[in-house]
Structures are given as structure tokens and as C-alpha cells.
Amino acid sequence: MLSALRDAGGPATAGWVQERLGSDLAYTTVITILTRLLAKGAVTRERVGRSFAWLAVADQAGLAARKMRRVLDAEGDRGAVLASFVTGLGPDDERLLRELLGQSRDALGESGDALGRSRDALGQSGDVPGQSRDALGRSRDGGED
Amino acid sequence: MGVFVFLPLVLPLTAWPVARLAEQHLHPRTATRLLTGVAAVMAVCSTVCLGLLMVVGTAQLPGNPLPDGWSDPEVREAVPYDEVVGRAAIPALCVVALACARTLWRHGRTRRRAHRALAGLPRTEVAVLPDATPYAYALPGGRRDRIVVTTALLDRLEPAERRALFAHERAHLAARHHRHLLAVQLAARANPFLRPLRTAVAYTAERWADEDAAQKVGSRRTVARAIGRAALVSRAAPPAAFVGFAGFAAPGPVPRRVAALLGPAPLGRRWPSVFTTVGLAAWGAAAGTAVSAMSSANSAVTMIFILHAATPL
Numbered sequence: 001m002l003s004a005l006r007d008a009g010g011p012a013t014a015g016w017v018q019e020r021l022g023s024d025l026a027y028t029t030v031i032t033i034l035t036r037l038l039a040k041g042a043v044t045r046e047r048v049g050r051s052f053a054w055l056a057v058a059d060q061a062g063l064a065a066r067k068m069r070r071v072l073d074a075e076g077d078r079g080a081v082l083a084s085f086v087t088g089l090g091p092d093d094e095r096l097l098r099e100l101l102g103q104s105r106d107a108l109g110e111s112g113d114a115l116g117r118s119r120d121a122l123g124q125s126g127d128v129p130g131q132s133r134d135a136l137g138r139s140r141d142g143g144e145d
Numbered sequence: 146m147g148v149f150v151f152l153p154l155v156l157p158l159t160a161w162p163v164a165r166l167a168e169q170h171l172h173p174r175t176a177t178r179l180l181t182g183v184a185a186v187m188a189v190c191s192t193v194c195l196g197l198l199m200v201v202g203t204a205q206l207p208g209n210p211l212p213d214g215w216s217d218p219e220v221r222e223a224v225p226y227d228e229v230v231g232r233a234a235i236p237a238l239c240v241v242a243l244a245c246a247r248t249l250w251r252h253g254r255t256r257r258r259a260h261r262a263l264a265g266l267p268r269t270e271v272a273v274l275p276d277a278t279p280y281a282y283a284l285p286g287g288r289r290d291r292i293v294v295t296t297a298l299l300d301r302l303e304p305a306e307r308r309a310l311f312a313h314e315r316a317h318l319a320a321r322h323h324r325h326l327l328a329v330q331l332a333a334r335a336n337p338f339l340r341p342l343r344t345a346v347a348y349t350a351e352r353w354a355d356e357d358a359a360q361k362v363g364s365r366r367t368v369a370r371a372i373g374r375a376a377l378v379s380r381a382a383p384p385a386a387f388v389g390f391a392g393f394a395a396p397g398p399v400p401r402r403v404a405a406l407l408g409p410a411p412l413g414r415r416w417p418s419v420f421t422t423v424g425l426a427a428w429g430a431a432a433g434t435a436v437s438a439m440s441s442a443n444s445a446v447t448m449i450f451i452l453h454a455a456t457p458l
Contacts, residue, residue, distance in 0.1 A: 044265050058275075060265045065274035067262035068293065072280070075255050085281040085298075085310060086376040090397040094377065097400045100407060101373045 011053030202231010316357035
């Protein structure tokens with residue numbers, strides 16, 4: 001039932017779930033199971049017209065994330081309303097930050113690590129060990145200058 | 146009174162050196178409160194001054210509904226170039242009112258929308274969103290205060306750094322920093338000369354939260370590392386306005402915060418002693434600001450008295 005809801009990719013009605021499962025579950029049975037899942041916190045529901053639309057909770061978080069992104073993108077000057085943890089870095093800030101973090105001995109490797117990971121995230125290349133090792137090495141070189 | 150009438154409009158210029166000194170030398174908590182207070186007082190004085198100039202300069206003009214007595218010749222004598230200034234004050238006041246209303250409206254709308262986006266999630270203090278973009282912020286909302294953080298950011302932080310992140314955001318919420326930020330934003334709308342104070346308060350509020358977080362987790366270096374790492378992974382493009390001045394750009398707020406955390410802790414005392422260089426500068430700045438604010442208020446009050454005396458009510 002949960003996987004059917006997750007496949008829906010959005011809020012789905014109990015009727016849709018029943019159809020999707022294709023088995024000979026009665027509509028009331030579907031409702032009962034959904035209500036039990038609701039009590040367990042595995043699904044949520046919202047009223048749509050006269051019935052409920054059901055949503056798996058993992059989906060709910062994804063939905064919230066997408067909504068939040070829309071809110072943040074609409075807000076051109078984000079810092080104006082929400083105090084975010086970090087603000088954007090200027091052109092020289094990145095180098096400066098690495099130098100600062102490089103000062104503390106243990107932070108050097110970690111900042112290089114962060115660099116590698118962020119490169120991966122930017123390139124969306126997943127885990128390419130050579131790339132991140134390369135980045136780590138380079139940042140070490142930079143730190144020793 | 147002469148040109149002194151215009152003083153409240155230009156006195157906010159004195160806030161620039163004050164902001165700079167406070168930012169560098171005072172404890173971030175003291176600096177945030179001081180600068181917010183200064184910005185609010187100066188903005189109110191400047192707006193009142195604009196309003197009075199408008200009244201005095203234009204009340205006698207045909208078609209203006211205000212009582213003509215409000216701009217008797219004696220009153221107008223107090224204001225140089227009264228008609229020109231009065232006419233100029235009308236659009237200026239409209240701009241201020243519109244800009245402030247827009248800021249308030251946008252603030253409310255963004256907060257409402259953000260809360261609505263989280264409505265379906267369990268009502269926990271921390272809302273973790275599955276998102277590939279690393280970000281984190283404190284979302285104020287009275288009893289519904291929340292910390293929003295994405296999995297992308299949490300995955301890249303170590304446990305101690307995560308604690309630092311949460312402590313930082315909780316400090317923002319506990320000290321109601323959004324009110325300070327909103328106040329200085331409105332002040333900057335009321336008088337553009339107050340913009341440096343907005344930037345300064347945005348920075349000192351972050352520093353305040355950083356220091357609180359450092360105290361909570363017991364390690365300044367951990368907080369510094371958390372900030373540095375979060376900044377490196379979320380490396381957004383800098384605000385467009387600064388790109389043009391890249392060559393002259395001073396270090397951005399993030400490296401300065403990290404540098405401050407790697408340095409010694411700021412003094413817990415509210416004010417440094419007058420007998421040190423820092424103390425002298427801070428006290429001098431504070432006294433200067435107080436005088437500026439007082440004379441702003443003085444000009445405004447004097448004009449109100451003149452109007453009151455001249456009004457046949």
C-alpha cells in the first residue's frame with residue numbers, strides 16, 4: 001500500500017490506491033488500512049473536496065522540500081527575510097576561507113575533503129575517487145604555500 | 146533653525162563609522178542591540194522630519210487639505226527653501242511608506258509560505274528536507290519556531306558540526322534575531338543612508354549566534370569548521386550587486402565570521418573600559434550616535450512645537 005502511494009508521486013485518493021493494487025480489497029478495507037497507517041505516522045492525508053487525498057510520509061518530506069525550494073526561489077533576496085546559516089561566498093572568499101581553515105592542523109584535510117565532495121556535488125559525477133583525491137591534494141598544496 | 150531642520154535627514158551618515166567600530170570591537174550581542182536601536186531612532190527621526198517639511202512646505206498651497214495655519218509665514222521662515230523642500234518631501238514620503246509596506250508584506254508572505262510548505266511534516270522543532278541543495282535557516286513563528294535544514298547539508302557535516310549548526314539556529318530563534326533584521330531593513334528603507342547599519346546588523350546577528358553556538362558546543366573551532374564547510378559546499382554565487390566591485394571587495398561575511406571564531410572570544414562585558422583604545426573608540430562612537438539621535442529628535446520636536454503654536458486649534 002505504501003509503495004503504491006509512493007509511486008503515485010503526489011497525493012492520491014483511496015479509490016486510486018484500490019485500483020492500483022488491483023487486488024480484490026474492498027474500498028472500506030483500503031480506507032481502514034490507510035487509517036491505521038495514518039495512526040502510525042506512515043502516511044498523511046489532506047481533505048480534497050469531500051474525500052481525503054493520501055500521501056506517504058517520505059513523499060510528504062519530498063513535497064515539503066519542493067515547496068520550500070519554490071518559496072526560496074521566489075524570494076530573490078533570501079537574506080532579507082530568513083537568516084540562513086551561511087551566505088554566498090565572494091570571489092576571494094573561498095581562498096580566504098581555505099587559508100583560515102588550513103591554519104588549524106586537523107581542519108586542513110577536512111576542508112580538502114569538503115572541497116572534493118562539493119566538486120562531486122557540482123559535477124553530479126557521483127563518487128569518482130581520483131577526482132576527490134586530486135582536489136584533496138591540490139588543497140593541501142594550497143595550504144602549505 | 147535654518148539648515149539644522151534638515152539635520153535628521155543627513156545625520157544617519159554618522160552611523161557609518163559607528164557601525165564599523167561596533168562591528169569590530171563590541172561583543173556581537175551589544176553591537177546588534179546598539180546598532181538596531183540607533184537605526185530605529187534615526188529612521189523615525191528622519192521620517193518625522195520629512196513629514197514636517199512636507200506639512201510646512203505645502204500646507205498653504207491651494208488644494209492642500211491641511212490647515213493653512215500650519216505653514217504661517219513665521220513657520221516657513223524656519224525652513225529654508227520651504228516650498229521646494231515641501232514639494233520634494235511628498236514623493237519622498239510616499240516612497241518611504243511604499244517601501245516599508247512592501248518590506249513588511251514580503252517578510253510576512255515569505256514566512257507564511259515557508260510555514261505552509263512545512264505544514265505536512267510532523268511538528269518537530271527541526272524539519273529535515275530531502276533536497277540536493279545544501280541550506281539551513283531558522284524560521285521564526287512564535288510557538289511554531291522551526292529550524293529547516295536539508296539532507297544535503299547534514300550529510301556533509303560531522304556530528305559535532307551538526308550540533309554547532311543547530312545551536313546556531315536555535316540562538317537565532319531564542320534571541321528573536323528576525324526582529325532586529327526586520328527593524329534595520331525598515332530603517333534602511335526609510336533613509337538610504339542607514340543601509341550600512343542593515344549590513345552591519347546582519348553580520349553581528351550571525352556573529353552573536355556563532356558565539357552562542359560556540360558556548361553551547363564548547364568549541365569555537367567546531368563552529369568555525371561547521372560554517373566553513375557549510376559555506377564551501379553551498380558556495381552560491383555572490384549577490385549580483387557585489388560582482389561589479391570584485392576587485393575592491395573586502396572579505397565577505399563568512400570568512401570574517403570564521404576568522405573571528407578562530408581568534409579569541411569577545412569580552413563578555415557589555416562595554417569595554419574607557420581607558421583602552423578600543424573603549425575610547427566605542428564610547429566615542431556611542432556618544433556621537435547619542436548626540437546625533439538627540440539632535441535629530443530635537444529638530445523634530447522643535448518643529449512640532451512651532452506648528453503647535455501656529456495652529457489655531
